[in-house]
Amino acid sequence: MTLRPTRPRSAKPRALQAVALAAAAALTLSACGGGDTDEATGTADADGVITVKLGVVGPMTGPASLYYKYMEQDLETFGDTFEDKYGVRFEPVEKDDQASPEETARAVSELINEDGVQAILGPPLSGNSLQVADTVQRSQIPWLLAGPNADEIINYDQQPNWAFQTNFTNAQIMNVLGNILWADDAKVGIVFSADGFGQSNLDNLKAWAEDNGFELSAEETIQPGAADANAIVQRFEDAGVDSVFMGITQGADTATVTRAIEQAGYEPSTIMTTGTILTDYKDVAEPSQWENVRIVDPRNFLEGGDKEVLDAVQEATGEAPAIPTNNISTYAMLDIYAQAVQEVGDANDKEAVRQAMEDIETVHIGESLTIDSPYSADDHRLYTDDPADWLTYGFDENFDLVLLGSAEECIESGC
Amino acid sequence: MEPVIIGLVLGGMYALLAQSFVLTFVTTRTLNFAVGEFVAVGAFATLAVASWGWLPTVGKIAIGVLAAALLGALVYRFLVLPFTTQGEHDVRWLLSTVAVSFVLLNLMNNVEGPSPQRSETAKLDGAVDLLGVGVSKQQLLLAALALVISLGLIAVTQRTSIGLVMRAVSQDPDTTSLMGVSPRVVGMGSYAVAMGLAGLAGILYAANVGASPVMGEPLLVASIAVAIVGGLGSLWGPLVGGALYGVLSQVASYQWGAVWGETAGLLLVIAVLVWKPEGLLGRRAEVKL
The missing domain is CATH 3.40.50.2300 (Response regulator)
Known part of the structure; x- marks a missing residue:
């Protein structure tokens, strides 16, 4: 074929x-x-x-x-x-x-x-x-x-x-993520890949923050295949960031960031990313690097x-x-x-x-x-951006997904 | 202090690859633009024997290095040398090495797939404290190896008959061949050593980022830059170039953000090309007419 x-x-x-x-x-x-x-x-x-x-x-x-x-x-x-x-x-x-x-x-x-x-x-x-x-x-x-x-x-x-x-869409996930990232008025930083996906993540997170009276404390880009992310992590620490979002296309680049986080002994209270981590991340990272990473997604990967x-x-x-x-x-x-x-x-x-x-x-x-009935003339998106419809996942030591509850629960009582 | 330490360590890693460019240039006046793929060849060759429990780690690394070295020698003999026969202005080798890059990349993509594969050979977990800065043990190993190998290469070229032959071939291959030395063999040897080094860098780097067909690509720009800054004609050059490039790019990254890191390093290349085109430690070649 x-x-x-x-x-x-x-x-x-x-x-x-x-x-x-x-x-x-x-x-x-x-x-x-x-x-x-x-x-x-x-x-x-x-x-x-x-x-x-x-x-x-x-x-x-x-x-x-x-x-x-x-x-x-x-x-x-x-x-x-x-x-x-x-x-x-x-x-x-x-x-x-x-x-x-x-x-x-x-x-x-x-x-x-x-x-x-x-x-x-x-x-x-x-x-x-x-x-x-x-x-x-x-x-x-x-x-x-x-x-x-x-x-x-x-x-x-x-x-x-x-x-x-x-x-x-990025706007939808940002509505969910924004509520999690800025919970308790945390200082939020984003590291995004230097491509269309990453840029769209940045634009939408900034837009959500602006609409809701917040601001990003740090924004850093990572080139595909970057050898290290030490400087990114240091700049996050210098800016007092305690809530990190990784909007990165390739799981391998996400691994570079989590490796640098561990290497620097940096311990933000929240580390969120997207489902892209499910691809190409596990084989280049260690359990200690993903144990605090969370994702949100409207899909239930574990049942149904x-x-x-x-x-x-x-x-x-x-x-x-x-x-x-x-x-x-x-x-x-x-x-x-x-x-x-x-x-x-x-x-x-x-x-x-x-x-x-x-x-x-x-x-x-x-x-x-x-x-x-997901669609209408001015909405061709399958999912909604209601946190109650989204799920929060963590990972066990084998990088198998662990369901932590709905995103709404995560916002209300931490995840 | 942190950007300086991290910059020196990263610069060391780039220097190891830059040494590949310098080695082939000083003996054959050619550069292999497929170095990035040789990085992956070394990593995948070692990965292929990683499950051989009876073979010690050193043996697995040696297989990866030898695979890259052998392939490097063959590439020189059949895909570089035939395209250098029309004098010093014959640069067809440039095209042929780029073609090698594409062919190897496609072969590896088709055989191994595009995703990174975990490599545990010669892997050092964790970080060490270096003057108060946390540095990855793996990257530190790469940097230390670059230093040791560079010093070893310098000693060989300056103090042994092999080095004398290499320098003679570099300066005047025609006369050298009249004296019974085969520039072809010396060239193949240089390519073997240079690509073996690239393979070694790949094996150690893969322990950090996984083995993938494109793993060498992000290192290529930095390595070429390091070689140019230090001087393509000097084996000391990669050490000096690596240190300068690494520290400058890291300082820029820490100061203004990661996006400015590589930019600052490449601005350094431009500055060196304008001020001293032969590189900081290179010698200007003067030709009598």
């Missing part, structure tokens, strides 16, 4: 980039993968199955390839499920954007103009999605955003709006429909869910889109499908979890 093109790294030293481009051109063996599009008419075949040509774009290769893998895992695991439930078969047309915004723009343009896909899943990274947001909106094609958290991707001034999110999705991926692929949060979000998104296509009966009638998505009555996640 997938051709894996040779690809350059996305972060070569600038001085080498011109040379790198030449070498990359010489080495590139193929550009992208694609599926058999003969059957993907978007309408029901003799068996009543509607085959949808689904554009899937993301970093298929390279350091960020886990952010593509979760989409592959879900399509592999649940392809038959959606066909059985809704009579909708997905035929992926895959594009590798190498985590580069420029490549995302090219890939999305090809999907729309050359491949004629009926919907687009991805890209999974916020910065790349922002790059193509206007293009997709103008092209009037259902845009399935199961990964990105940035609120800025969807401009609700543009109606009808074609983008739908099934992950929580969310866990059913993760277990199914594990069983079908024989490997751990690449990005558990996004594996769940992708399931929800495919469920919404498949229901909409089933209701309309023709994936080519994109406006009708978009409207059916917006009017969706019940979203299914796994067998046992449902979310009712």
Whole structure:
């Protein structure tokens, strides 16, 4: 199903980039993968199955390839499920954007103009999605955003709006986190990765603080792959920060920060981060570094429909869910889109499908979890920002999640 | 005091990698831009034998170093040397080493996957108190090793016949070859040692951050900067360059935030290139016409 093109790294030293481009051109063996599009008419075949040509774009290769893998895992695991439930078969047309915004723009343009896909899943990274947001909106094609958290991707001034999110957004998590971080008037510092995800975390936390009469005591950025974070931690200590938020894309970079925290003997009362810590963190950190780290998430990874999705991926692929949060979000998104296509009966009638998505009555996640009527014209987000609906997790010594209660309980009585 | 101590320790780590650039440059006048991937090769080779309980840690490290060294020698023989045959202005090796970087990166990504893998070989947990500053034992080990290896290399090049041959090949390969010394063999030897060093750095660094195909990439910019600041023609250069780059970038990070750390280090590179293009300890080459 997938051709894996040779690809350059996305972060070569600038001085080498011109040379790198030449070498990359010489080495590139193929550009992208694609599926058999003969059957993907978007309408029901003799068996009543509607085959949808689904554009899937993301970093298929390279350091960020886990952010593509979760989409592959879900399509592999649940392809038959959606066909059985809704009579909708997905035929992926895959594009590798190498985590580069420029490549995302090219890939999305090809999907729309050359491949004629009926919907687009991805890209999974916020910065790349922002790059193509206007293009997709103008092209009037259902845009399935199961990964990105940035609120800025969807401009609700543009109606009808074609983008739908099934992950929580940064503004939503900041409403929950803000209440936890500033509990007892703590001094709050943020360390954020130097990318779209990190910047969006910073912007939204600052916005929440401003709206609620608080201010950030320190804000520090960390470059991907940074060798150390000693200076960051020292600056937090100097600023008197006792409540830390890590808005970092890669778990390995989160490990760099928690390692520096331990090394400095720094003991803030609160250390919060996001579900990104579930990826690539455990293998480069020690239990003593994660014992005080907490995350909040609207999903229940330990029981119910969310866990059913993760277990199914594990069983079908024989490997751990690449990005558990996004594996769940992708399931929800495919469920919404498949229901909409089933209701309309023709994936080519994109406006009708978009409207059916917006009017969706019940979203299914796994067998046992449902979310009712999540969307409206000016709200294409699956979750709410009510702390009562969010959960707080810690970690045991094996880095298995431990449910500490709802975020609301955490705000009221500590966590 | 803390930024100075941490800066010296980090600078030492960068110096170990910078020594790889200097070694190949002083003997072959080429640089291997795939050094970052050789860091990962060493780490993954050691990881591959990490479960061999009968092999002592030193043996596991040696396997990682040898794997990187052997690959380095082969890269020089088949992918660098053939692209240096048209005189000193022939810089096709630059493209070929960048190509090696991409090929190795893709191979490792496909074989090992992009995620970091835990490496316990030669891992030192915790921190030590150094003049009142908590310093990671692992980073301190890397810095100490950089110092010892640099001094060893300097002693070898200045006091042994091997060093004499290396310097002779560097200054005049044609004449040296007329005297029975093979510049090709010396070049392969230099690449083997240099890439072995990169592999060693990778093994020790992986104990801190895990082994991954891109683990060497973030170190590359700093290491090249250190080599340039110290002088690509001097084996003392990485030590001086590492200390300056490390301390300056850390002081800037502590003072103005992490975002200014690398920027300050690169501004230092620009200043050195303007003021003393051959590097602080490099010698200006004068050519008689």
